[in-house]
Amino acid sequence: MSMIEFHNVEKYYGDYHALHNINLKIDGGETVVLIGPSGSGKSTLIRTINGLETIQKGQLIVNGQDLAEKKTDMNRIRKNVGMVFQHFNLYANKSILENIMLAPRMVLKRPEEENRKIAMDLLDRVDLVNQAEKFPSQLSGGQQQRIAIARSLAMKPKALLFDEPTSALDPEMIDDVLNVMKDIAKDSDMTMLVVTHEMGFAREVANRVIFMADGQILEDDTKEKFFDGQPTNERARQFLGKIITH
Numbered sequence: 001m002s003m004i005e006f007h008n009v010e011k012y013y014g015d016y017h018a019l020h021n022i023n024l025k026i027d028g029g030e031t032v033v034l035i036g037p038s039g040s041g042k043s044t045l046i047r048t049i050n051g052l053e054t055i056q057k058g059q060l061i062v063n064g065q066d067l068a069e070k071k072t073d074m075n076r077i078r079k080n081v082g083m084v085f086q087h088f089n090l091y092a093n094k095s096i097l098e099n100i101m102l103a104p105r106m107v108l109k110r111p112e113e114e115n116r117k118i119a120m121d122l123l124d125r126v127d128l129v130n131q132a133e134k135f136p137s138q139l140s141g142g143q144q145q146r147i148a149i150a151r152s153l154a155m156k157p158k159a160l161l162f163d164e165p166t167s168a169l170d171p172e173m174i175d176d177v178l179n180v181m182k183d184i185a186k187d188s189d190m191t192m193l194v195v196t197h198e199m200g201f202a203r204e205v206a207n208r209v210i211f212m213a214d215g216q217i218l219e220d221d222t223k224e225k226f227f228d229g230q231p232t233n234e235r236a237r238q239f240l241g242k243i244i245t246h
């Protein structure tokens with residue numbers, strides 16, 4: 001069984017049909033980039049995976065659990081599936097170190113000393129070890145996003161979802177965040193699903209590129225086919241032409 005499986009999934013917001021017949025399997029260790037025009041349903045799709053949005057039809061299986069089943073424990077899903085948001089969502093009134101240590105302490109009951117060591121190692125990995133005692137508002141957007149990534153990694157998730165992680169950042173900070181993400185993609189067997197317009201990232205580390213429009217998956221290719229060959233779908237080809245020339 002794959003890490004994430006969508007079978008004929010439909011999602012509505014009231015009368016609005018946001019996801020149409022989504023069929024998708026993502027295996028452990030894959031790095032998948034999800035692209036498409038604004039409003040095409042990319043955020044909605046990834047938010048269904050950790051239950052931030054519910055689906056109305058079809059089946060969604062994450063880490064072997066069927067999300068539609070009443071007995072499914074969403075906390076267990078969220079332990080295994082982390083999320084990095086566009087606007088970081090750090091706890092403003094807690095130090096950087098506390099931001100990273102909080103969930104492992106509360107949810108995993110990780111012993112304090114071990115928790116601190118893991119948090120400090122992660123701060124080192126995102127190159128912010130000297131900021132441990134600061135508060136989020138004292139850091140730049142790019143630094144806050146690297147902390148948000150470290151915080152997700154502290155849970156040792158099997159999958160990490162990224163919802164436009166660099167689109168709220170000033171241009172000069174984007175590369176630092178992408179470098180951390182590339183490092184994770186190359187270096188771990190974690191599944192990554194990334195909504196982004198950063199095609200450099202996709203070219204370098206993605207296994208697959210998925211194109212969505214109007215709530216549908218119109219193209220699902222290997223990176224090689226998508227960038228070096230040609231997407232089969234006309235709208236995917238047009239979209240790719242536009243973002244690469246911009």
Ligand SMILES: Nc1ncnc2c1ncn2[C@@H]1O[C@H](COP(=O)(O)OP(=O)(O)OP(=O)(O)O)[C@@H](O)[C@H]1O
Nearest residue numbers: 013014016018036037038039040041042043044045
């Ligand atoms: N909570 C909501 N209630 C009603 N409609 C919503 C809600 N969230 C999203 N939508 C609608 O669903 C559609 C898909 O939105 P979604 O945010 O998933 O698109 P997206 O591809 O991630 O877009 P963007 O690149 O602009 O973030 C849009 O038309 C949006 O207006």
